[in-house]
Every structure is written in structure tokens, then in C-alpha cells.
Amino acid sequence: MSLSGKKVIVGMTGGIACYKVPYLVRALIKAGAEVRVIMTDHATKFVTPMTLAATSRNPVYTDMWAERDEIATRHIELARWADLLVIAPATANVIGKVASGVSDDLLTTIVCATPAPVMVAAAMNPGMWHNPITQRNTRTLADLGYMFVGPAEGEMAEKQFGVGRMVEPEEIFGEIRRFFDASAARGSGLLAGKKILVTAGPCREAIDPVRFISNRSSGKMGYAIAEAARDAGGEVTLISGPTSLAQPTGVTFVAIESTAHLAEAVNLHFELTDCLVMAAAPSDFRPGEQSDKKIKRSTASLHLELTPTQDILKSLAGKRRAEQVVVGFALETDDDEANGRKKLEDKHLDMIVLNNPRTPGAAFEHDTNQIAILRPGQPTDNWPLLTKTEVAARLIAKIADMLAERSHSPRSKSRG
Ligand SMILES: Cc1cc2nc3c(=O)[nH]c(=O)nc-3n(C[C@H](O)[C@H](O)[C@H](O)COP(=O)(O)O)c2cc1C
Numbered sequence: 036m037s038l039s040g041k042k043v044i045v046g047m048t049g050g051i052a053c054y055k056v057p058y059l060v061r062a063l064i065k066a067g068a069e070v071r072v073i074m075t076d077h078a079t080k081f082v083t084p085m086t087l088a089a090t091s092r093n094p095v096y097t098d099m100w101a102e103r104d105e106i107a108t109r110h111i112e113l114a115r116w117a118d119l120l121v122i123a124p125a126t127a128n129v130i131g132k133v134a135s136g137v138s139d140d141l142l143t144t145i146v147c148a149t150p151a152p153v154m155v156a157a158a159m160n161p162g163m164w165h166n167p168i169t170q171r172n173t174r175t176l177a178d179l180g181y182m183f184v185g186p187a188e189g190e191m192a193e194k195q196f197g198v199g200r201m202v203e204p205e206e207i208f209g210e211i212r213r214f215f216d217a218s219a220a221r222g223s224g225l226l227a228g229k230k231i232l233v234t235a236g237p238c239r240e241a242i243d244p245v246r247f248i249s250n251r252s253s254g255k256m257g258y259a260i261a262e263a264a265r266d267a268g269g270e271v272t273l274i275s276g277p278t279s280l281a282q283p284t285g286v287t288f289v290a291i292e293s294t295a296h297l298a299e300a301v302n303l304h305f306e307l308t309d310c311l312v313m314a315a316a317p318s319d320f321r322p323g324e325q326s327d328k329k330i331k332r333s334t335a336s337l338h339l340e341l342t343p344t345q346d347i348l349k350s351l352a353g354k355r356r357a358e359q360v361v362v363g364f365a366l367e368t369d370d371d372e373a374n375g376r377k378k379l380e381d382k383h384l385d386m387i388v389l390n391n392p393r394t395p396g397a398a399f400e401h402d403t404n405q406i407a408i409l410r411p412g413q414p415t416d417n418w419p420l421l422t423k424t425e426v427a428a429r430l431i432a433k434i435a436d437m438l439a440e441r442s443h444s445p446r447s448k449s450r451g
Pocket of ligand 1: 051127
């Protein structure tokens with residue numbers, strides 16, 4: 036998609052990664068965007084405003100007061116002008132200031148004033164990134180809907196290794212493009228106006244404060260579905276167990292740990308949802324008793340008694356509205372289809388996505404998956420081995436069809 040006509044403010048703050056920003060600005064201009072650059076005083080110590088003026092083909096704004104005549108009435112105008120504001124690189128300082136509502140220079144004043152979404156490409160030394168205050172400020176902004184890109188792991192300018200490096204300009208550009216694609220899709224996409232709830236990743240059932248039982252789910256399939264639903268214009272909530280994946284932008288994110296947490300979160304969000312996709316891997320069993328102290332090493336055998344966890348999909352039965360679409364995943368290692376069909380029926384599902392970890396390249400941890408679609412009264416639809424992104428896009432197209440059918444058929448009472 037071209038970014039023609041899109042208005043982007045790039046706000047630069049004082050970090051080494053400033054040298055990469057002209058590449059980002061150049062890519063935006065090449066794609067047709069209109070770009071205005073705002074630099075903090077400290078950013079100008081790293082690259083000159085002249086470089087950014089040349090790449091953005093516009094004057095660069097650096098000071099709220101020095102260019103008073105031009106800017107005094109224009110900082111609010113600029114704030115309103117933007118379709119998107121990208122802070123790159125974003126220092127620990129600017130993240131802290133924005134999270135606290137401080138607006139003591141041109142950039143933070145515009146961030147405070149703008150109704151436009153804000154994307155943050157954090158860049159700092161790993162010590163600064165892991166500082167609990169930076170982490171708290173980042174969470175505050177993420178909870179408020181600020182989109183974070185990175186930071187990445189790698190070697191820093193000061194030869195230290197860790198998380199804190201700004202992601203490459205191409206990656207920030209990709210996120211900007213995805214943001215605009217998703218905004219366009221929201222207006223006209225297959226899932227425009229639909230609320231989609233996706234669960235992903237494993238659950239952990241505590242044995243004691245340091246040990247747990249879990250499974251091998253990576254969350255990749257669920258995250259791909261959440262992203263595909265977002266790209267199709269859906270309003271997406273992703274409930275995720277602990278994974279190593281980056282939190283997708285443009286999606287409401289709810290972190291859970293145990294199957295009980297997952298059940299609670301799903302029950303909380305289900306009522307307002309048009310479609311639920313249960314791609315998470317809940318635990319079927321949890322330790323009957325959880326020790327509140329670490330169980331000590333011993334030479335004697337330790338017997339754990341496992342009790343069944345709540346069946347989340349079954350627990351939703353009484354709450355379902357006829358027009359809601361509920362999709363479950365079934366991971367089977369034997370009698371796949373028969374077990375999947377039984378689950379489809381027992382849990383009154385509209386669709387089961389069946390996968391088998393014994394199929395090469397399928398299920399847990401892979402970037403690919405080979406699935407079969409089971410639907411009540413329909414023959415099994417076997418799909419070839421595809422990337423999880425492709426599987427997700429196809430699933431979303433199917434779900435959009437089902438939602439469209441439901442909205443055309445007369446509404447009936449709860450399915451019970
Ligand atoms: C050489 C040098 C490199 C720096 N790099 C970073 C950085 O990458 N990230 C960061 O948060 N701060 C960095 N700082 C510190 C910030 O420049 C400093 O916190 C400043 O107050 C940020 O101001 P600003 O956010 O208004 O631009 C660096 C400082 C120096 C001297």
C-alpha cells in the first residue's frame with residue numbers, strides 16, 4: 036500500500052540511534068507520506084536538523100520558543116495535522132515524560148495535544164531499558180494504547196549486549212505501513228466493526244512458588260490469528276499466556292498465566308465478542324494442592340495429584356448468543372478426526388481447527404502448520420502445510436463468512 040497523503044510526525048529524542056532516522060524519513064517520503072520532523076534539543080546533538088530537513092523536504096521543528104512566530108499557533112495545528120506520530124528514537128527520558136503527562140518542550144507538548152495514535156521506537160542502554168521505572172512507564176503507555184516497536188536485542192554503541200537497541204528503520208517503516216493498512220482495513224475490511232477475542236499461548240499451573248506444569252505452546256498460531264483479524268479491520272483482544280513473542284500492535288493485550296486466569300479473562304470479555312478463537316493451550320489438569328513454599332529436594336519420590344481444570348468452552352455455553360461464532364482448536368495425537376468431531380459436538384462449537392504435533396512442520400513451536408477444519412454437518416476440509424500467517428489469513432476469511440451469514444440469518448435466543 037502506498038502511504039500517499041498520510042501525514043506522519045517523526046519525533047526524535049537524544050540517542051545514538053538518531054543517525055538511523057533519516058533512513059526512516061526517506062522511506063516514508065518514498066512511499067508518498069508527508070513527514071514533519073520534530074527534534075528535541077538533545078536529538079540535535081546527534082544529527083543536524085539540516086539532514087532531516089533535507090530528507091523530509093520540510094522545515095524541522097526544534098524549539099517551542101525560538102521560532103515563536105512560526106510555531107506559536109502552529110504546535111496545536113501540527114498536533115491536529117498528524118495521522119500518526121512516531122517517536123524514534125525514544126529515550127527513557129521522553130517515555131517517562133510522556134507517561135507522566137509532562138509537556139515541557141515542543142515534542143512532548145505535541146504528543147500531549149495530539150489526537151493521533153503514537154508509535155514509540157524505544158532506544159536505550161539495556162540498564163536503562165530494564166530499569167523498573169522505565170518498564171513501568173512503558174507499561175503505562177502501552178496500556179493507554181501507545182504502540183511500541185522494539186527495542187531489539189543486540190550490541191550497543193558502548194559495546195554492551197542486551198535489549199535496548201532501536202529496531203532498524205525498515206522494521207519501523209513496516210510497522211507504520213501495517214498501522215495504515217489496518218486503519219484502512221478497519222473501514223472496509225472483512226471484519227470491520229467486529230469484535231474478535233483470541234486466546235494464545237500456554238498456561239502454567241503452579242506446583243509451588245517456583246515450579247509449574249505447562250505445555251509446549253509457543254503462541255505463534257494465536258498471535259498470527261490476532262494479527263490477521265486486526266489487519267482485516269477487527270477490533271481485537273488477545274488474551275495470552277507467557278510467550279516470548281512481541282506484543283502485536285493495534286491489539287488490546289491481556290496477559291494471563293494459569294488456566295483459571297484464562298477462564299476468568301475469557302468470561303469477562305466474551306459477552307461483547309462477535310467471535311472467540313480459542314487458540315491457547317490451557318492445561319487439562321493442575322496440581323490438586325499448591326505448596327506455598329518451595330518443595331525441598333528429597334530422596335523420596337514425590338507424588339503429585341492432578342485434578343482437572345475448568346473446561347472454558349463448556350463454561351461459556353449458557354452465555355452464548357446465536358450470532359456469536361466460537362472456534363476451538365484441537366490438538367490430537369491419535370484418532371484425530373473422531374476426537375475433533377466429538378469435541379465439536381460436546382462443546383457446541385462452530386468450527387474446530389485440528390492439528391497434530393506428529394505431522395512434520397505442524398503445531399507447537401513451528402512457523403508452519405497443517406490443519407483440518409471441522410464444522411458441524413460439513414465434510415472435513417484438509418489444508419496443506421502453510422505458514423501460520425497464511426493459515427491465520429484463511430481462517431479469518433472463513434470466520435468473516437460465518438459472521439456475515441449469521442448477521443443475515445434471523446437472530447435466535449441463546450444456544451444454552
Ligand atoms: C552519547 C550519548 C548517547 C545517549 N544515548 C541515549 C539513548 O540511546 N537512549 C536514552 O534514553 N538516552 C540516551 N542518552 C541520554 C539522553 O540524551 C538524555 O537522557 C537526555 O536528557 C534525553 O533528552 P530528550 O529525551 O529530551 O532528547 C545519551 C546521551 C549521550 C551523551
